Amino acid sequence: RLRRCIGYVIQGGGLFPHLTARQNVALPLDASPEDPIEALAERLHFPPGLLDRYPNQLSGGERQRVALMRALVNDPPLLLLDEPLGALDPMIRSALQDELKDLIGELGKAVVLVSHDLAEAEYLGDEVILLKAGEVAARGRVADWLNAPKSSFEYRFVDAQRRAL
Numbered sequence: 001r002l003r004r005c006i007g008y009v010i011q012g013g014g015l016f017p018h019l020t021a022r023q024n025v026a027l028p029l030d031a032s033p034e035d036p037i038e039a040l041a042e043r044l045h046f047p048p049g050l051l052d053r054y055p056n057q058l059s060g061g062e063r064q065r066v067a068l069m070r071a072l073v074n075d076p077p078l079l080l081l082d083e084p085l086g087a088l089d090p091m092i093r094s095a096l097q098d099e100l101k102d103l104i105g106e107l108g109k110a111v112v113l114v115s116h117d118l119a120e121a122e123y124l125g126d127e128v129i130l131l132k133a134g135e136v137a138a139r140g141r142v143a144d145w146l147n148a149p150k151s152s153f154e155y156r157f158v159d160a161q162r163r164a165l
Contacts, residue, residue, distance in 0.1 A: 004074055004076065005068075005076050005077055005078060006076055006079070006080055007070075007071030007072055007074070007076040007079040007080070008071055008079075008080045008082070008102060008104040008108060009064070009067045009070075009071045009079070009080070009081045009084040010067070010082045010083070010084070010086050011082060011083035011084065011086045011134055012063075012089055013055070013063040013064050013066060013067035014067060015055040015063055015066055015067060015070075016018070017054065017055050017056060018054075019050070019054070019055075020051065021046075021050060021051045021053055021055070021062075021090045022037055022052060022065045024055070024066055024070055025037050025040065025051075025069045025070045025073055026041075027070060027072065028070060028074050028110050029073055031066065035053065036067065036073055037073065038051075040072055040073060040134055041069065044065045044069055044099070044103070045065070045066065045071065045099065045102070046062065046065045046066070050062060050070040051116045052165075059086055059093040060088045060089070060092060060096070060133070061088055061096055062123060062135060064085065064088065064096060066085060067084070068084070068100075068103075075141060076109070077109055077110065078109065078111075078112070079104075079107075079109055079110070079111045079112070080112050080114075081100075081111065081112070081113045082114045082116060083114055083116070084113070085097060085100070085101070085115075085120065086116075086117070086141075088117070089164060091093075097124060099122060100124060101123065101124055104124065106144065114127065116154070116159075117161075118142045118158065118161045121142070122141070122143075122163075124144040126142065127139060127140070128140065128142055130145070130153075130154065130157060132153050132165075137151065137153050137154065138150065138151070138153075138154050142158070143159075145158045146158055146162075
């Protein structure tokens with residue numbers, strides 16, 4: 001019962017390769033009504049004609065949209081997004097970040113986004129929390145960590161991101 005209260009998306013989507021996109025989305029449902037799936041597809045800009053394709057017939061961005069639809073199909077109060085856009089090319093990732101930001105704003109749900117990308121976390125989140133060994137090492141705005149890090153861990157983490165650019 002608890003699991004049905006959490007919509008969960010992992011990096012790469014975690015889709016079952018032997019199920020179509022529609023079947024993957026319907027998996028958490030007790031029944032398999034079409035209306036929620038069609039409505040979710042429209043909301044997430046997923047062409048309905050692709051719902052009957054298998055994951056290996058979809059692009060990375062399309063697979064992530066299917067995973068997000070599966071997480072939303074039961075209308076859970078909480079979404080856990082674990083590196084949901086990490087495996088995508090930069091242009092698709094950017095477009096999906098914009099869509100995800102809009103969707104999060106519309107949903108009115110609690111969303112926990114796990115990301116190693118500080119820019120993505122800052123863009124999508126209301127608050128960014130930096131964890132070290134499961135403990136909160138910093139919280140707030142990334143700009144503050146850039147300008148005045150409070151610990152060597154904050155500095156090293158932010159510096160590693162800055163050098164990646």
